[in-house]
Amino acid sequence: MPNCELIPDCPFFNDRMGTMPALMGMYKIIYCSEDSSQCARYRVYQRLGRDIVPPDLAPHMLSEAEAILSGR
Numbered sequence: 758m759p760n761c762e763l764i765p766d767c768p769f770f771n772d773r774m775g776t777m778p779a780l781m782g783m784y785k786i787i788y789c790s791e792d793s794s795q796c797a798r799y800r801v802y803q804r805l806g807r808d809i810v811p812p813d814l815a816p817h818m819l820s821e822a823e824a825i826l827s828g829r
């Protein structure tokens with residue numbers, strides 16, 4: 758899969774989310790460059806739209822994304 762289409766405006770990718778995990782650089786490779794379909798932010802964006810993605814949702818936070826997608 759090509760680079761994520763959200764890279765230009767993504768606060769995670771552009772380091773605008775404050776304190777982030779030490780593995781941030783690795784996450785950018787795994788999610789942003791290789792497979793955005795596994796990214797929590799991208800999943801919420803895809804199903805519910807950009808405005809619904811929480812500002813502090815990091816790519817690895819899949820259980821939080823599932824909670825949002827299931828309306829919990």
Ligand code: SF4
Binds near residue numbers: 762
């Ligand atoms: S994969 Fe996720 S974190 Fe990376 S640019 Fe896309 S939406 Fe942002």
